[in-house]
Amino acid sequence: MDIFLQQIINGLVQGSIYALVALGYTMVYGIMGLINFAHGEVVMIGALVSITVTSTLAAAGMPLGLAGLFGLVAAMLTCMALGWSLERIAYRPLRGSPRLTPLITAIGMSIVLQNLAMIFWGRNYLTFPPLLPKINFEFAGTHFTLVQVVIVLLSATLMAGLIFLVYRTKLGMAMRATAQNPAVASLMGVNINRVIASAFVIGSALAAVAGVMVGSYYEIAHYQMGFMLGLKAFTAAVLGGIGNLAGAMAGGLLLGIIEALGAGYIGDLTGGFLGSHYQDIFAFIVLIVVLMFKPSGLFGEKTGDRA
Amino acid sequence: MQAKLSVVALSVAAAFALSACGEKEAPAPVAAPAAPAAKPEVVVKLGHVAPMTGPQAHLGKDNESGALLAVEELNAQGLEIGGAKVKFELVSEDDQADPKQGTIVAQKLIDAKVNGVIGHLNSGTTIPASKLYSDAGLPQISPSATNPKYTQQGFKTAFRVMANDIQQGKVLGEFAAKQGAKTVAIIDDRTAYGQGLADEFRKAAEAAGLKVVANEYTNDKATDFKAILTKIKSTKADLVFFGGMDAQGGPLVKQMKDLGIKAKFLGGDGVCTPEFMKLGGPAADGQFCSLPGVPLEQLAKGPEFKSKFETKFGYQIQLYAPNAYDAVMVIADSMKRAGSVEPAAYLPEVGKTKMEGVSGNIEFDQFGDLTSGAISVYKYEGGTLTYVETLGGAPAAAPAPAEAPAAPAAPAEEKK
Numbered sequence: 001m002d003i004f005l006q007q008i009i010n011g012l013v014q015g016s017i018y019a020l021v022a023l024g025y026t027m028v029y030g031i032m033g034l035i036n037f038a039h040g041e042v043v044m045i046g047a048l049v050s051i052t053v054t055s056t057l058a059a060a061g062m063p064l065g066l067a068g069l070f071g072l073v074a075a076m077l078t079c080m081a082l083g084w085s086l087e088r089i090a091y092r093p094l095r096g097s098p099r100l101t102p103l104i105t106a107i108g109m110s111i112v113l114q115n116l117a118m119i120f121w122g123r124n125y126l127t128f129p130p131l132l133p134k135i136n137f138e139f140a141g142t143h144f145t146l147v148q149v150v151i152v153l154l155s156a157t158l159m160a161g162l163i164f165l166v167y168r169t170k171l172g173m174a175m176r177a178t179a180q181n182p183a184v185a186s187l188m189g190v191n192i193n194r195v196i197a198s199a200f201v202i203g204s205a206l207a208a209v210a211g212v213m214v215g216s217y218y219e220i221a222h223y224q225m226g227f228m229l230g231l232k233a234f235t236a237a238v239l240g241g242i243g244n245l246a247g248a249m250a251g252g253l254l255l256g257i258i259e260a261l262g263a264g265y266i267g268d269l270t271g272g273f274l275g276s277h278y279q280d281i282f283a284f285i286v287l288i289v290v291l292m293f294k295p296s297g298l299f300g301e302k303t304g305d306r307a
Numbered sequence: 308m309q310a311k312l313s314v315v316a317l318s319v320a321a322a323f324a325l326s327a328c329g330e331k332e333a334p335a336p337v338a339a340p341a342a343p344a345a346k347p348e349v350v351v352k353l354g355h356v357a358p359m360t361g362p363q364a365h366l367g368k369d370n371e372s373g374a375l376l377a378v379e380e381l382n383a384q385g386l387e388i389g390g391a392k393v394k395f396e397l398v399s400e401d402d403q404a405d406p407k408q409g410t411i412v413a414q415k416l417i418d419a420k421v422n423g424v425i426g427h428l429n430s431g432t433t434i435p436a437s438k439l440y441s442d443a444g445l446p447q448i449s450p451s452a453t454n455p456k457y458t459q460q461g462f463k464t465a466f467r468v469m470a471n472d473i474q475q476g477k478v479l480g481e482f483a484a485k486q487g488a489k490t491v492a493i494i495d496d497r498t499a500y501g502q503g504l505a506d507e508f509r510k511a512a513e514a515a516g517l518k519v520v521a522n523e524y525t526n527d528k529a530t531d532f533k534a535i536l537t538k539i540k541s542t543k544a545d546l547v548f549f550g551g552m553d554a555q556g557g558p559l560v561k562q563m564k565d566l567g568i569k570a571k572f573l574g575g576d577g578v579c580t581p582e583f584m585k586l587g588g589p590a591a592d593g594q595f596c597s598l599p600g601v602p603l604e605q606l607a608k609g610p611e612f613k614s615k616f617e618t619k620f621g622y623q624i625q626l627y628a629p630n631a632y633d634a635v636m637v638i639a640d641s642m643k644r645a646g647s648v649e650p651a652a653y654l655p656e657v658g659k660t661k662m663e664g665v666s667g668n669i670e671f672d673q674f675g676d677l678t679s680g681a682i683s684v685y686k687y688e689g690g691t692l693t694y695v696e697t698l699g700g701a702p703a704a705a706p707a708p709a710e711a712p713a714a715p716a717a718p719a720e721e722k723k
Contacts, residue, residue, distance in 0.1 A: 007534060009536055010537060013533075014531060014533075062482075123364030123365055123368065124365045124582070125365070125554055125582065125586055137563070138567065145565050152696050217563075218531070219558070219561065220530065220557070220586055222362065224361060224362065228528060260534040261534075263534030263539045264534050264535070266536060267522075273523075275524040276525070276535045277497050277524035277526060
């Protein structure tokens with residue numbers, strides 16, 4: 001039983017990170033129907049910027065905790081600027097063009113960002129300074145660390161904050177209006193460009209936080225770390241119903257837990273026929289089944305033709 | 308409409324995954340600095356293949372730097388072969404540690420008419436590429452592919468300059484038994500290298516009376532191992548063996564500690580690197596790993612190579628740079644003896660090599676493996692590798708002190 005609980009904890013932590021990244025995909029998709037494939041790379045840039053800033057400040061004698069905070073803020077600011085420029089450079093000029101065109105520039109931007117990061121930060125793995133004290137908790141036979149607790153709590157807080165923003169503020173209302181019908185929204189005096197840009201900026205800030213969390217959890221960062229993470233988060237967003245905030249969170253958590261349980265039990269379930277390297281099968285079988293019976297994802301709304 | 312959308316989204320994800328694989332192009336080939344040319348020179352192009360991008364790029368760079376050092380030294384010597392002055396050039400290619408890409412760049416080198424190949428780094432890329440080199444009659448010396456299969460295919464062109472995994476797996480299995488482990492869990496990364504090493508270890512461990520209680524798998528790009536480690540924890544294994552590379556091993560050993568796993572960790576050459584200790588941090592301390600050959604410090608030319616390397620490049624040797632250096636030297640030496648730089652002419656001479664390389668004595672058996680297959684075991688201690696003992700193979704130049712926990716002399720630490 002403690003093993004099962006431990007797997008759930010493993011999955012929950014992994015899932016919280018997926019969920020946070022998935023929010024960025026889903027927000028942009030919900031508003032403009034675009035899949036921003038460069039989002040995973042924004043996570044990576046966030047992690048790398050925070051490493052550079054944190055270790056530079058720490059080397060200059062600042063206490064690690066404070067340096068880490070500065071690192072986080074620097075990462076968020078950089079990523080917000082990056083998200084804004086991505087939209088300005090790669091997507092806005094193509095608004096109104098066929099759906100596939102911005103998708104291709106998205107993939108292009110992802111490759112460009114990876115290579116820029118490789119040139120700037122090099123090919124080696126970077127060790128992430130341990131921002132939080134290493135405290136291990138033991139509970140009912142399970143082990144977890146302070147970092148893991150912080151990840152889950154911080155993700156939950158950020159997600160709640162985002163929901164508040166979208167459903168309780170003026171900007172959120174403008175976002176929802178733009179998502180429903182951009183033309184009508186602009187006739188009503190909503191500045192669509194600003195709304196879309198702010199969706200990118202907010203999504204990128206969340207991505208930066210996710211990057212710092214991933215970095216401090218595994219204590220490593222690398223220029224390719226965003227790629228797989230982005231793909232998984234995108235899967236989570238589709239699973240939950242892309243375009244839907246609650247769906248992205250549920251999808252992320254679900255995907256994380258399915259993966260952990262898959263890796264832990266697939267060998268026993270198939271009598272050793274399939275090993276733990278087939279863990280992704282579980283996640284994708286669930287995805288396919290969900291899409292077969294509920295094509296818009298678990299929480300997907302009927303958004304008509306537009307989305 | 309919505310259904311269609313999801314399908315589009317999924318297929319796009321797939322296409323993205325594919326395109327990203329093919330997209331990372333190799334950095335420009337490294338050209339050797341031009342030597343002053345007095346009389347007409349013959350340019351000898353040597354291909355070098357290793358992953359220069361991706362999670363193992365640091366090891367690729369390590370091999371390339373080793374080979375580059377050899378090429379520059381040869382050019383500085385002003386070597387003459389068959390009466391003509393020769394200038395060596397390293398043509399560096401990136402195979403991304405991907406078997407498919409490995410065969411593509413192999414063909415590229417063959418088409419570019421290189422005179423010999425140093426590489427590839429990974430067993431998974433070396434084995435499929437070796438068929439192409441064999442068909443083209445091009446001598447190939449891998450400085451780091453340890454999977455036994457590479458030299459067992461019957462190719463006359465395939466050589467390697469370190470012990471293979473049959474030898475390494477055996478030593479590690481016996482070492483695990485000697486450590487007092489009764490039960491072991493084995494993790495491999497499903498690459499030709501990781502799987503091969505894990506299989507050899509499993510055989511040796513079972514032969515030594517150990518019980519294998521779990522076989523788990525990951526991949527060579529993973530960062531999260533908590534799920535499989537949790538499962539291993541439930542088996543209460545005494546020792547966890549990892550067949551894979553440092554970029555996975557480091558986080559893995561750290562996550563073992565996070566999960567409160569008390570089992571010992573043991574790995575092969577892929578995790579016996581400074582990078583592993585950097586990534587594993589304090590969790591790596593007290594664990595063991597093995598490397599083919601004997602420590603550089605115990606070899607005649609080892610310390611000199613180490614200082615030359617570190618002066619020139621400004622970073623530590625990761626793993627197989629000395630072997631890559633030797634691989635170039637073996638080719639140059641064979642060309643000299645054959646009096647020709649043509650692959651067909653000097654290939655027979657490669658098998659007859661008798662050379663004291665920086666990584667040890669180099670002599671090949673009929674398969675292209677080294678005749679002396681010594682393996683050394685190291686312990687991670689405070690961010691350095693401490694030499695423990697050398698086992699197996701003909702003890703070439705190793706005055707191996709038995710069990711030496713108190714580490715011989717200071718420089719014997721961070722072996723390569």
